[in-house]
Amino acid sequence: MAELLVWPALIAYGEAAFAYAGVVRGADRLGRLGIWGVRIGWLAQTGLLVAQALSSDGFAWRTWAGALNFLAWLVVSGYLVWGCRPRYRLVGLAVMPVAVGLLALAWAGGGTGVSESDPGGWILAAHAVLILAAFASFTIGAGAALLYLLEERRLKRRDAGLLRLRLPSLEALDRMAARITLVGLALLSLGVVAGLTQLDRGDVDATMTVTVVVLALYGLVLVVRREVGLRGRRFALGLLLGFTLVAIVLPVTHFAS
Amino acid sequence: MKLALAGVSHHQAPLALRERVAIDLHAAASLARRLASADGDGCEAVVLSTCNRTELYLARPADDGLTDRADRALLELAGADAASLAPVAYRLTDESAALHLFRVAAGLDSMIPGEAEILGQVRDAFTAGAPGPLLDRTFRMALHAGRRARVETAIGESPSSVPAAAAALAEQVFEGLADRKVVLVGAGRTSELTARNLLSRGAVVSVVANRSVERAERLASTLGARGVPLDQLPDAVAGADIVVSSTSAPGLVLTHAELSAALRGRRGRPLLFVDLAVPRDIDPALAELDGCFVYDVDDLEAVVASSLAGRRSEAVEAERIVSAEAERFASWRASLVVVPVITSLRARAEVIRSAELARVESRLENLSEGERAAVEALTTQIVNKLLHLPTVRLKEAAVTAHGLHYADVVRDLFGLGEEDE
Numbered sequence: 001m002a003e004l005l006v007w008p009a010l011i012a013y014g015e016a017a018f019a020y021a022g023v024v025r026g027a028d029r030l031g032r033l034g035i036w037g038v039r040i041g042w043l044a045q046t047g048l049l050v051a052q053a054l055s056s057d058g059f060a061w062r063t064w065a066g067a068l069n070f071l072a073w074l075v076v077s078g079y080l081v082w083g084c085r086p087r088y089r090l091v092g093l094a095v096m097p098v099a100v101g102l103l104a105l106a107w108a109g110g111g112t113g114v115s116e117s118d119p120g121g122w123i124l125a126a127h128a129v130l131i132l133a134a135f136a137s138f139t140i141g142a143g144a145a146l147l148y149l150l151e152e153r154r155l156k157r158r159d160a161g162l163l164r165l166r167l168p169s170l171e172a173l174d175r176m177a178a179r180i181t182l183v184g185l186a187l188l189s190l191g192v193v194a195g196l197t198q199l200d201r202g203d204v205d206a207t208m209t210v211t212v213v214v215l216a217l218y219g220l221v222l223v224v225r226r227e228v229g230l231r232g233r234r235f236a237l238g239l240l241l242g243f244t245l246v247a248i249v250l251p252v253t254h255f256a257s
Numbered sequence: 258m259k260l261a262l263a264g265v266s267h268h269q270a271p272l273a274l275r276e277r278v279a280i281d282l283h284a285a286a287s288l289a290r291r292l293a294s295a296d297g298d299g300c301e302a303v304v305l306s307t308c309n310r311t312e313l314y315l316a317r318p319a320d321d322g323l324t325d326r327a328d329r330a331l332l333e334l335a336g337a338d339a340a341s342l343a344p345v346a347y348r349l350t351d352e353s354a355a356l357h358l359f360r361v362a363a364g365l366d367s368m369i370p371g372e373a374e375i376l377g378q379v380r381d382a383f384t385a386g387a388p389g390p391l392l393d394r395t396f397r398m399a400l401h402a403g404r405r406a407r408v409e410t411a412i413g414e415s416p417s418s419v420p421a422a423a424a425a426l427a428e429q430v431f432e433g434l435a436d437r438k439v440v441l442v443g444a445g446r447t448s449e450l451t452a453r454n455l456l457s458r459g460a461v462v463s464v465v466a467n468r469s470v471e472r473a474e475r476l477a478s479t480l481g482a483r484g485v486p487l488d489q490l491p492d493a494v495a496g497a498d499i500v501v502s503s504t505s506a507p508g509l510v511l512t513h514a515e516l517s518a519a520l521r522g523r524r525g526r527p528l529l530f531v532d533l534a535v536p537r538d539i540d541p542a543l544a545e546l547d548g549c550f551v552y553d554v555d556d557l558e559a560v561v562a563s564s565l566a567g568r569r570s571e572a573v574e575a576e577r578i579v580s581a582e583a584e585r586f587a588s589w590r591a592s593l594v595v596v597p598v599i600t601s602l603r604a605r606a607e608v609i610r611s612a613e614l615a616r617v618e619s620r621l622e623n624l625s626e627g628e629r630a631a632v633e634a635l636t637t638q639i640v641n642k643l644l645h646l647p648t649v650r651l652k653e654a655a656v657t658a659h660g661l662h663y664a665d666v667v668r669d670l671f672g673l674g675e676e677d678e
Binding site (some may be wrong): 075 | 410414415416422425426428429430431432440524525526527544547548550551552556559562563564566567
């Protein structure tokens with residue numbers, strides 16, 4: 001029965017994504033509907049995850065579909081930290097469609113069911129949670145970066161409606177993206193270390209290699225930001241490049257190997 | 258209690274007439290006190306006078322030509338122009354007058370919907386006036402309605418002038434303007450106005466550049482900046498966050514060729530150019546540089562026009578808030594009709610309770626202090642509980658058409674007002 005909670009979550013997330021798109025088209029009032037959609041969906045999905053956790057003896061989201069379900073929840077949770085502030089609400093414009101996509105894929109892959117699962121080691125569970133939390137951070141960071149590029153484009157084009165649809169300032173978006181990415185990088189590093197403790201010689205595969213490349217790329221972008229002052233448009237593009245690796249190359253290598 | 262309003266505003270009266278009746282806050286306070294004390298019968302008065310309107314609010318327990326009195330006082334202000342003023346003046350009473358005041362406080366009656374100054378002006382007029390129970394409540398509710406309209410809608414958020422639009426745009430680029438460095442190019446009035454708007458938001462003017470260094474230094478000294486000649490501009494711009502330019506130069510003052518090298522060291526750090534000059538001072542090609550944003554007068558006027566359109570759409574929601582507050586006011590005012598009845602009813606009940614206790618005083622003599630207090634509390638509680646529902650029902654009925662009828666029935670049933678007989 002608890003499996004059915006995926007539907008209110010999906011519908012509410014979908015409603016939020018549409019509401020935010022409506023705000024961009026000038027329907028300001030939809031912003032509040034959007035954030036309520038996120039909250040209701042998050043509550044439903046939390047209920048689903050609790051049910052899954054209670055029925056499992058170990059880490060309940062070990063399959064790729066289960067992991068996507070958990071990742072979607074982490075992304076929405078992270079977004080809610082900022083999204084509750086009206087000015088940051090529109091970060092959801094970039095984040096909520098991703099959350100809907102992740103949850104829909106999780107459902108299609110059977111990752112939203114509630115069934116018993118075998119117990120597993122807690123270190124592997126911690127590894128998975130840390131990696132997923134890192135990817136969730138990168139997703140939100142990419143959302144902020146995307147919003148930065150959108151806002152910068154509006155400013156460059158001298159859009160007359162700039163003050164009617166008020167996004168966070170360029171500096172605020174830049175700082176938000178940097179902070180979230182830094183948190184993601186720390187979580188990814190811890191996750192990789194946790195994974196390495198369980199790694200047998202000769203177990204290295206393409207997914208691990210890409211994960212290390214992701215780690216290196218994000219690390220490089222943040223170091224260059226700190227040391228050389230990489231900011232604004234170029235920093236946003238660097239984050240989007242990193243997110244492309246996470247969102248496209250990582251799944252491809254995972255399924256190919 | 259009756260409320261009357263007589264006034265003129267920008268809707269009907271031209272400036273030439275409005276200025277005949279415009280008075281400062283001190284004079285408004287004197288007039289309000291004079292109007293309130295003239296009758297000596299609990300008359301209340303508040304005078305609101307701004308550049309867009311002069312309005313006299315009067316209140317008194319009985320009507321007795323209150324509107325005429327407000328009207329006369331307004332025409333007296335106009336002096337010889339009274340005849341021209343009379344046709345364009347408006348007179349409102351009771352709920353209509355209150356609704357008008359609520360709309361004024363919310364900025365819905367202003368030239369620019371949602372303008373911020375009017376709320377402060379209403380507050381000042383109220384503080385300086387001579388309000389009594391009715392005007393006190395009316396003005397407090399009006400101020401509340403004005404605040405709600407601004408907090409719950411975006412009616413007051415968008416800029417309504419070019420300097421304000423420039424400052425608002427800067428806030429879209431920077432996270433707060435505190436300590437942001439502003440460079441002014443040109444020492445004219447337009448630059449100064451824009452600079453002052455930025456200063457009010459925490460920015461600092463670091464440099465004023467002008468063809469005449471003397472004029473630059475004169476303005477710089479009032480803004481806490483330093484004045485420099487135009488040839489030092491590239492260095493000044495390289496360290497700035499916002500550049501505001503408004504010179505009368507016939508050609509470009511800041512060109513892409515001149516500045517691209519100086520700005521290379523900024524590594525994409527945002528820089529906002531605000532060009533208020535016609536012909537333009539700032540090369541539009543500067544917008545091609547990473548982190549540079551260039552806005553000219555046309556762009557800023559388009560932003561203002563768009564945000565005013567936004568204010569008008571927000572005004573619909575603000576009108577809803579004001580209407581809700583006006584309804585609350587009407588309910589409160591209607592409840593005044595039954596307040597004397599409720600007071601009499603409760604007083605009558607208390608007289609009966611005290612008399613009955615006094616009647617059995619001899620039988621209560623042996624009670625201890627604690628037991629006597631318990632009897633007092635018990636009898637008071639019984640009276641309160643018996644009267645609670647009738648009181649609530651009376652207050653509910655007060656806002657309907659049956660309010661007066663209910664009040665009469667209660668008076669008759671309990672013989673209120675017949676005590677002396």
